[in-house]
Amino acid sequence: MTSQLRRVAVFCGSSPGHDPAHSEAAYRLGRDLAERGIGLVYGGGGHGLMERVSQGALDGGGEVIGVIPTRMMAKEWGRQDLTELHVVDDMHVRKAMMAEFSDAxxxxxxxxxxxxxxxxxxxxxxxEFNDDPVGFLNWGGFWTPLLEALEALTETGFVRREVFDDLVVAETLDEALVGLEARRGATFSDKARAPLR
Structure with missing residues (x-):
């Protein structure tokens, strides 16, 4: 599929976890992004799922932008072989820069x-601090317990229904890209933004 997204920020574990399928899927996702011409923005790490998704994108000939705090780089948690590597002061700057580079x-x-x-x-x-859409790749139901907890917050009135429904939840990259692109540029109505009573 052809995507209108230029770059996607991917957040993932700096460890591989216990299930080897997650590492394999992360690598495939990075490679699939590259093959679709979508740049990868990630935390610059060289271990765990972070290493696998970035390696997949690099092996696919894709653009890979890493953003990592100085302290993490000093501990040799990062990798140097990326398209761009930005070493920043702290976690707050890291997230802001990743948001600046990304479309979703x-x-x-x-x-x-x-x-x-x-x-x-x-x-x-x-x-509306940032209008880029957000999604979860819910491989094997990994995020289901969290999503159920967020649904409970919605039911108790602490998260607006339209905010919860705005999340993209997908099992494949294609499904995620379709959902993210559909939400690009969309904002909630003024009514939806009214304070909860």
Whole structure:
């Protein structure tokens, strides 16, 4: 499929996790992005799923932009063989720069860092700090427990239904790209933005 997205930011684990299928899928995703002409923006890491998705994109001849804090680079957590590597002062600058470079965000399996990053991007979109769409690649139901918890927040009135429904949840890259492109440039109505009572 042809995509209108120039670059996608991918958040994922700096460890491989226990299921080898996640590493294999991350590599394929990176390669598939490259073959579609979509640049990869990621956290610049050289381990775990971060290494696999970036290697897949590089092997596919794609653009790979890494953004990593100085402290992580000093611990040799990053990789130097990317199209561009930006070493920044802290995590806040890292996320802001990744957002600046990207047209959309996708979360692959990961831990606390992945969760924090994708939720912040979703929060930014919900308050129109950034209008780039957000999605979860829910391989094997990995994100289902989190999505059920977010659904519960919606049911209790702390997350607006239209904000929850704005999330893209997909099992394949093609499904994710279709959903992300459909939401590009879309904003919530003023009514949807009204404070909850």
């Amino acid at each position: 965000f996708i979360a692959l399996p990961g831990g606390l860092g992945t969760l924090e990053e994708i939720i912040e991007m979703w929060s930014w979109r919900s308050i």
